[in-house]
Amino acid sequence: MMENDIFKALADPTRRAIFEKLASTQSMNASALREGISISQPAMSQHLAVLRQAKLVQEERQGRFVHYRVKPDGLALIVQWVARYSTFWPDRIDALRQTLKEMDQ
Template sequence: MNEKSQARDVYEAVADPTRRKILQMLADVEELPLHEITVHFQMGRTAVSKHLAILKDADLVIARRIGRETRYRLNATPLREIQDWVSYYEGFWKQRIIKLNLLLEEEK
């Protein structure tokens, strides 16, 4: 199994609302330690750590140790895959709306 196939799927990683909230938090700051992330959730450090591990496996967060503390920061590059996928459907819907508007204009 190669390294890419062992990495967690970015879509799977962002499917969970808790992980999306963590990503949003990290997007707003340079980096945060685990204890500062944990206070925003009604779950323990272990549960938050598991969510961070999934995000790390998908390469969405980067962890660095400073003494006994681990600090996390966002790596938004893998989100480009999702943006590219969604942008295709954005174009799809824009075309459908244009066609609908043309049909409505013809019926007037």
């Protein structure tokens, strides 16, 4: 199941760090992503493969570089899953509500 792929992909702290770094920019190639994260080249490549399979990121080859970027709809399933239990976080709902309000502007 795809939902499971996403949860498993995000369960690793290194992968979340990669995703977060990727989200902070337009797009970035694999080598640039390694900067600041102490990790070997194959390890990065493997992590990106996991994120790719979970459809959280998308790749685009440009010459000998592969540019990665966060996939717009990647977190949708997580959002939907969490939303099912939205009645359980009445306090925190306001923050999300505010986020949505800001998106309208």
